Amino acid sequence: xLMTIEPEKLRPGNPMVAPRPALPRDKASAPAExxxxxxxxxxxxxxxxxxxxxxxxxxxxxxKAVTAIIGPSGCGKSTFLRALNRMHDLVPIARVQGQVxxxxxxxxGPQVEAVQIRRRIGMVFQKYNPFPTMSIGDNVTVGLxxxxxxxxxxxxxxxxxxxxxxxxxxxxxxxxxxxxxxxSGGQQQRLCIAxxxxxxxxxxxxxxxxxxxxxxxxxxxxxxxLELKKNYTIIIxxxxxxxxxxxxxxxxxxxxxxxxxxGATSKLFTNPSKKQxxxxxxGRFG
Amino acid sequence: MAHFDQxxxxxxxxxxxxxSHAEAAVRQxxxxxxxxxxxxxxxxxxxxxxxDRFEVEVDEMAIRLLSKAPLAGDLRLIAVTMKISQNLxxxxxxxxxxxxxxxxxxxxxxxxxxxPIPKIAELALQMLHTSLDAFVNQDAAxxxxxxxxxxxxxxxxxxxxxxxxxxxxxxPETIARCLNFMxxxxxxxxxxxxxxxxxxEVVFLCEAEDIRHSGKTNAAALSKPxxxxx
Numbered sequence: 001x002l003m004t005i006e007p008e009k010l011r012p013g014n015p016m017v018a019p020r021p022a023l024p025r026d027k028a029s030a031p032a033e034x035x036x037x038x039x040x041x042x043x044x045x046x047x048x049x050x051x052x053x054x055x056x057x058x059x060x061x062x063x064k065a066v067t068a069i070i071g072p073s074g075c076g077k078s079t080f081l082r083a084l085n086r087m088h089d090l091v092p093i094a095r096v097q098g099q100v101x102x103x104x105x106x107x108x109g110p111q112v113e114a115v116q117i118r119r120r121i122g123m124v125f126q127k128y129n130p131f132p133t134m135s136i137g138d139n140v141t142v143g144l145x146x147x148x149x150x151x152x153x154x155x156x157x158x159x160x161x162x163x164x165x166x167x168x169x170x171x172x173x174x175x176x177x178x179x180x181x182x183x184s185g186g187q188q189q190r191l192c193i194a195x196x197x198x199x200x201x202x203x204x205x206x207x208x209x210x211x212x213x214x215x216x217x218x219x220x221x222x223x224x225x226l227e228l229k230k231n232y233t234i235i236i237x238x239x240x241x242x243x244x245x246x247x248x249x250x251x252x253x254x255x256x257x258x259x260x261x262x263g264a265t266s267k268l269f270t271n272p273s274k275k276q277x278x279x280x281x282x283g284r285f286g
Numbered sequence: 287m288a289h290f291d292q293x294x295x296x297x298x299x300x301x302x303x304x305x306s307h308a309e310a311a312v313r314q315x316x317x318x319x320x321x322x323x324x325x326x327x328x329x330x331x332x333x334x335x336x337x338d339r340f341e342v343e344v345d346e347m348a349i350r351l352l353s354k355a356p357l358a359g360d361l362r363l364i365a366v367t368m369k370i371s372q373n374l375x376x377x378x379x380x381x382x383x384x385x386x387x388x389x390x391x392x393x394x395x396x397x398x399x400x401x402p403i404p405k406i407a408e409l410a411l412q413m414l415h416t417s418l419d420a421f422v423n424q425d426a427a428x429x430x431x432x433x434x435x436x437x438x439x440x441x442x443x444x445x446x447x448x449x450x451x452x453x454x455x456x457x458p459e460t461i462a463r464c465l466n467f468m469x470x471x472x473x474x475x476x477x478x479x480x481x482x483x484x485x486x487e488v489v490f491l492c493e494a495e496d497i498r499h500s501g502k503t504n505a506a507a508l509s510k511p512x513x514x515x516x
Contacts, residue, residue, distance in 0.1 A: 242355045269357045271494030281357040283290065 032063035032103065038203055038233040039084055039121075044098035046079050046088060053079050055257045056098065061203075061250075063103075066225060066234045068248035068265065070241060072285060076257040077237045081205050084235065085121035086114040102203065119147065122196030126208040128188040130180035130195070137176035139191055143199040158198050166194035167224050186217025193224065197232075204228065206236040210243065222247050241281055245269050253277045290354065294363060297347050301367050301374075304340035305418045308374040311337065311381035312414065312477055316407040318388035319470055327392065330385035337378035344371040359491075366491040370421065373480040373487075377414065380473040380480075387466040387473075397463045400453075401446045403471055409439050410474045413481035420485060426492035429485035433497075439478035446471040 032038055039061040046054035054076045061067045069077040079088075086107060088094035100107050107117045130139045140159045141149075149155060159176065163169040168190040172183070180191055189209060196204055206225070210218040225234055225247050238244050244251050245265060252262040253276070261268060261277045272278045279285050311330050318327035348368045356364060391397075413435055420429040450464040450471075486498050 241357060245355075245357070270361060272358055278358045282360050283288070 032202065032233065034062065034064040036063040036103075037061070037101075038063035038103060039235070040099075040101045041080075041083075042099040042101070044080070044083060044096070044100060046076075046083055046097070047095040048091070049093045053257050054083070057254075057259045059252060059259060059262060061233060061235055063233045064229055064231065065249040066229050066236060066247050068244035068251040069235065069237045069254060070239070070244055070251060070280075071254035071260075072280065073239075075254040077254045078207055079257075080254065081123075081207055081235060081237050084203070084205055085118045085123055087118075087123070089114045119143070119199050120201055121203040121205060122199065122201035123205045123207070124189070124192050124196055124209045126211050128185060128192050128212070130183075130188050130191050132179070132181050134180055135177045136172050136180050136183065136191060139180045140194050140198050143195060147199060162194040162198035163191075165197050165228065166190045167220065167227070168194055184217070186213050186220060189213060189217070189221060190224065193221075193228075197228075201232070203233040203235065206234065208237055208239060211239065218243070241269070253280060255280070290351075290356070290360075293347075293351055294360060297344065297351060297364065297367055300340065300344055300347060301371055302418070302422065304337060304344060304371060304374050305421075307333065307337050307340065308377040308381070309411070309414055309418070311378055312384070312407075312411055315381040315384035315388060316404075316411070316474075318385055319391060320404060320407075322388075322392040322396065324389055324392040327385040327388035331382050331389075334378050334382045337375055341371050341375040344368065362491050362494060366421075366487045369487050370484050373483045377477050377480045380477050383473045384470050387470050391463060391466050394463055397460055397467075401449045401467065401471070402442055403446060403467060403474070406439060406442045406446065406471055406474045406478075409435065409442070410478040410481065413439070413478050414484075417481045417484035417488065420488045421491070424488070424492050426489050429488035429492075430497075432485045433482055436478050436482040439475055443471050443475035 037060045039059075041057050041059045044054060044057040044059075045052060057080060069080060071077045082088055083096055084100055084107075088096055096108060102117070102120060106112070107121075130136075131142065134142065137159050140162050141155045144155060144158055149158075160169060160173075163172060168187060171187060172178075172191075175182075180188065183191060189212075193204075193209075209225075210221045213221065222243065225236065228234060229249075236244075236248065248265045250263065251265045251268045253260045253268065253272075253274075255276055261272060261274045263273070268277060269281055272281060276285075311333055314326055314333075315330045317323065318330060345368060348364050348371075351364050352361075413432055416428060416432050419425070420432065447468055450468050454461045454464045483498075486496075489495060489497050
C-alpha cells in the first residue's frame with residue numbers, strides 16, 4: 001500500500017496534529033532472531049521538493065546481522081538510511097512514500113511518534129558528534145535522561161553497560177567527568193556508539209562511521225560492529241567496499257536512487273549478478 | 287586503460303608466456319621419447335627452471351594485485367591465475383619426468399612400441415592447449431566440453447599399463463624400458479589432469495561456479511545409502 005507522509009504534520013510540536021501515543025515496545029515479545037526480518041521497506045520513495053532521490057526501494061534487512069549500503073555519491077544511500085528512523089521528518093521539503101516496517105510495525109503509521117522510533121533505531125554519523133559541553137558520562141546518559149530516567153544508580157549502571165559494549169569502558173572509566181572532546185577521534189566515535197546503545201535500541205544505523213578515522217581506529221570500530229551484531233541489527237552506509245566486505249553479511253548496491261542489487265556480501269563482491277554492480281565494485285564505473 | 291587494468295593484463299600475459307613454455311616442454315619431451323633424442327631430452331630438463339621461475343613471478347605479481355583489494359571478476363581472475371600457474375608448474379615437472387625417461391630410453395636398444403603412447407600424448411597436449419585457449423577467450427563452454435576427455439586419457443593410460451605389463455611378463459629383458467614407458471604414460475595422464483584443472487578454473491573465472499570434484503561429490507551422494515534403509 002502506498003502512503004504519503006508530510007513531515008511537517010508529523011512533528012510533535014505541530015499544533016495542527018493531536019499528540020499521538022508512542023509505538024509501544026513489546027517487552028514481552030521474544031528477542032529478535034538472526035535471519036528474522038528486522039527492517040523492511042516497501043516501495044519506499046523519497047522526494048526533496050520535486051526531486052525524487054529514492055525510487056521504490058524494496059529491501060529486507062535481517063535481524064542481528066550487518067547490512068551494508070554501498071553506491072557512488074548521490075545514489076541515495078544516506079537518504080535511504082535516514083528514512084529508516086524518520087530523520088527526514090526534520091526536513092520541511094522532504095516527502096516519504098511507501099512503507100518502512102520495524103519488526104512488522106509501520107514506523108510511519110499514524111499512531112507512531114518519530115521520537116520513539118529514533119529511540120528504537122539509533123544512529124551514528126560520519127563525523128563523531130558528542131555534545132561538546134558535556135562530560136563523557138553525561139554524553140552516554142543524555143538520551144536516558146531525556147527519556148525520563150533519573151535514578152543515579154540506574155544511570156551509572158547503564159553508562160557502564162553502554163561504554164563496555166562500545167569497547168570504551170576500560171579507557172574512560174576513571175575520567176567519566178572529563179569533557180567528551182578530550183577523547184581521541186576514534187574514542188569520540190565509540191562514545192557516540194555508546195550514546196546510541198544506552199537507550200537500548202533494536203537497530204543501529206551507521207552513516208560512514210569510520211570514514212574520518214585512521215586505520216587503527218577504523219579496525220576498532222569494525223571489531224565493535226562485529227561484536228554488536230550479536231545483539232543488534234546494524235545497517236551501515238560505507239564508501240569503503242573492503243570495509244563492507246569485512247564486516248557485513250548482506251550488501252545493497254544503490255545507484256541513481258534505485259536499489260540495483262541486494263544479496264549476500266560474499267556473493268555480491270565475488271560474483272555480482274548485475275553488470276552495474278560489477279562495474280562499481282571493480283572501479284570501472286561510468 | 288586504467289593502471290589496474292594494465293597490471294591485470296600484464297599478469298594475464300605473464301601466465302600465457304608461462305603456458306607457452308610449459309606446452310613447449312611437453313611437446314619436446316614427447317618428441318624426445320618418440321625420436322629417442324637425448325639432446326632434446328636434456329634441453330627440456332634444463333628448461334624446467336624457467337617454468338619454476340615463472341610460477342614465482344606470477345605469484346608475486348598476483349599478491350601485489352591482491353593487496354589492492356580487487357573484487358568480483360578481477361578477484362576471480364587473480365585467484366584463478368595463481369591456480370593455473372601452479373598447474374602449469376606441475377605440467378613442467380611432468381615434462382621433466384618424461385624427458386628423464388626419454389634420456390634413459392635413448393641410451394637403450396629401441397623397443398618396438400605397440401602401446402598407444404603417441405595417442406595419449408596427442409590427447410594430453412590437445413587438452414592442455416584447449417584449456418589455455420579457453421582461458422584466453424574466457425570460454426566456459428569450451429572448458430566444460432574439455433573435461434570429459436580426461437576419462438579418455440585415463441582409460442588409455444590403463445590400457446598402456448596393461449599392455450606393458452603383459453610385455454614385461456612375455457619378455458623380461460624389456461622390463462626396464464617398459465617401466466620407463468609406464469612412467470611416460472602416467473606423466474601424460476597427469477598432464478591431462480592438470481589441463482582438466484585449468485578448464486575447471488576457467489569455468490570458475492567465467493561463471494563463478496566451483497565445479498571441482500563435482501563428479502566425485504555426485505558419485506558419493508549416489509552411492510550413499512538412503513537414511514533408514516537397511
